[in-house]
Amino acid sequence: MPRNLWKMYIGLTKLDMTVLRTIERGMTRYEYVPLEYIERRLRGTPRKIISSIDKLNQMKLIRRRLGSTVGYTLTYWGLDILSLNNLVQRGVIKVLGDRIGVGKEGNIYIAEDASGGLVIVKFHREGRRSFQKIKRYRGMVANLPRKSWFQITRLLGEREFKILVALREHDALVPEPIAWNRNSVVQEYIPGIELFKVRELSRNEAEKILNMIIETLRIAYKKVGIVHGDLSEYNVLISEDLVPYIIDWPQYVYKEEEMADELLRRDVTYILSFFKRKYGVERDPEKTLSYIRGE
Numbered sequence: 634m635p636r637n638l639w640k641m642y643i644g645l646t647k648l649d650m651t652v653l654r655t656i657e658r659g660m661t662r663y664e665y666v667p668l669e670y671i672e673r674r675l676r677g678t679p680r681k682i683i684s685s686i687d688k689l690n691q692m693k694l695i696r697r698r699l700g701s702t703v704g705y706t707l708t709y710w711g712l713d714i715l716s717l718n719n720l721v722q723r724g725v726i727k728v729l730g731d732r733i734g735v736g737k738e739g740n741i742y743i744a745e746d747a748s749g750g751l752v753i754v755k756f757h758r759e760g761r762r763s764f765q766k767i768k769r770y771r772g773m774v775a776n777l778p779r780k781s782w783f784q785i786t787r788l789l790g791e792r793e794f795k796i797l798v799a800l801r802e803h804d805a806l807v808p809e810p811i812a813w814n815r816n817s818v819v820q821e822y823i824p825g826i827e828l829f830k831v832r833e834l835s836r837n838e839a840e841k842i843l844n845m846i847i848e849t850l851r852i853a854y855k856k857v858g859i860v861h862g863d864l865s866e867y868n869v870l871i872s873e874d875l876v877p878y879i880i881d882w883p884q885y886v887y888k889e890e891e892m893a894d895e896l897l898r899r900d901v902t903y904i905l906s907f908f909k910r911k912y913g914v915e916r917d918p919e920k921t922l923s924y925i926r927g928e
């Protein structure tokens with residue numbers, strides 16, 4: 634059953650938000666934050682606190698562990714809510730709209746910004762499922778000994794935001810980053826469709842689109858020093874004026890990293906074989922790789 638994040642959010646009271654934040658704070662010390670810790674840090678009557686906790690538990694924004702000491706942990710939904718609250722309080726977004734994608738790594742929503750424009754909010758989820766992928770976050774993880782998946786997730790919004798900033802500074806074709814908080818990143822909404830869904834393109838149009846994709850990969854490599862690492866026809870959005878925007882960057886690796894060469898080769902092979910298969914556009918992979926590396 635899809636859950637409506639905005640509906641959940643507007644149903645929360647100030648106390649509910651405070652309880653959520655308190656549990657989040659406690660999670661730097663505890664896997665399951667003891668009830669006693671929560672009560673100690675909150676004013677308000679214990680009865681009100683308990684009923685708020687029950688409500689949050691029922692909404693699956695927190696999870697209860699019973700045992701000798703009762704404890705609570707945030708769920709991903711709880712983390713999304715805290716992140717959403719921050720974006721709303723800062724005036725970054727006014728309303729969260731429909732979920733437009735349930736990605737491999739998180740949920741993507743359309744939202745309205747303060748001036749009524751459309752933006753995208755991506756809430757990252759880094760679960761065990763992504764174990765393979767997480768190895769590529771090595772650089773980041775290395776600085777965080779013994780950090781949980783949960784804490785790593787919290788850093789992904791910032792990671793995606795900052796790399797989009799760097800890419801945009803060098804005129805790469807990527808969505809404009811707008812804000813981040815915890816596991817979320819807000820970015821420009823690109824009206825368009827994923828490359829794999831694009832039906833008719835002339836040979837000439839396909840050539841141009843591929844050239845622009847290769848140019849963005851070159852900027853990423855030469856100017857920013859990174860490799861995307863998950864490039865495919867699913868992570869390219871084609872705008873109405875046929876400009877390809879490469880999205881979904883959080884798993885990038887620096888070109889000095891051990892896996893970078895292999896990943897760049899894979900990215901290039903994927904995208905070239907797609908253009909060959911679907912549009913009959915042929916490019917030499919080795920020459921393309923050399924071009925991207927600036928050799």
Ligand SMILES: Nc1ncnc2c1ncn2[C@@H]1O[C@H](COP(=O)(O)OP(=O)(O)O)[C@@H](O)[C@H]1O
Pocket residue numbers: 733734735736737738739740741753755808820821822823824825827867868870880881882
């Ligand atoms: N900036 C954007 N503008 C429009 N749609 C987007 C944007 N970012 C993501 N999407 C949509 O959400 C989907 C998933 O986003 P993506 O960043 O690739 O996350 P995932 O890691 O879940 O694959 C995309 O395929 C696209 O349909």
Ligand SMILES: [Mg+2]
Pocket residue numbers: 736867868881
């Ligand atoms: Mg994707």
